[in-house]
Amino acid sequence: MSPINSLWFKWKSLRLPWRRSFLVGHDLVGNTYWEFKDTLNAGRFRRIVKPQPKIHYSDVEVSPQWHQWLRYVRPQPPSIKEQQDDILRRKRILVLAEIQRKRWETGQSQFDTPGTQQPGPATRTSDTALSAGTEAENGNRARNTDETSQGSSPQAKTQSWDGAPAAKEDPFFKPRDVPGEKFQPESWTPTSSKR
Structure with missing residues (x-):
């Protein structure tokens, strides 16, 4: 700050x-x-902020310490040293x-099984499609290794007990006892409680 500005601040304070x-x-700022x-x-005194003349009101940023002072949360205004320490703290956090x-x-999640790693966060829609495809491939590989490790052949899994080929799993299959989309619950009628 220039000496003229510091003298002006002292006079106005x-x-x-x-x-x-x-x-x-x-x-x-x-x-x-x-x-x-x-x-x-x-x-009671009112408290206000006056931004720089060249800054538009929508672009004014008030630090949390000064915001606390404006809202009467803290009685004393923050010092320059406190404001500089807060900026250093923010940089350290980043x-x-x-x-x-x-x-x-780079690390592995502690919930993952050994040898597998969580995929990174999807940033584009194409990433989700690619990751879904690779997850399906990884799942198929894992099933194949499980089957070979148990000593059963892949042909035994694709055939039913009578020798006929097993039907593929239907993704739209719904069990019969599950209520449908048009299910409406019955109204509740309270009864007197037993003593």
């Missing part, structure tokens, strides 16, 4: 009796925070999150 508004502080006497409630993301992508 003086609580002189004829002044209506007092400068309380500023943030690292350049927004200034003010207090002024409320005309309806003389014992670095740690990136490290954890890389660890998650």
Whole structure:
């Protein structure tokens, strides 16, 4: 900050009796925070933020510390050191999150069986179709290895007990005891409770 700006801030922050508004502080972006006497409630000060003149009101960003001060959650305004520490804390969190993301992508989940690894998150619709196809292939390979390890031949699985070829599983098969789409539950009628 330039010496002229610091002198202006000191002059505006003086609580002189004829002044209506007092400068309380500023943030690292350049927004200034003010207090002024409320005309309806003389014992309470109102708190506002004045953004830089070149910034549109929709683009104003208020830090959480200053937001707490504006909402009377904290009585004292945050210092410049506290605001700088908060920015460093945010940068550290981003670095740690990136490290954890890389660890998650390269590492294996503890819930996976040994030899399998979770697929990464799907970012495009084509990824979901590809991952579904590879999961089906992996499932078929796993079934084939299970069958060969048990000593049964693949032909025995495709034939029924009478020697006829087994029917393929129908994806639209619904058991008969399951209610259909038009099922409506009966209305409930309360009865007196037994004592």
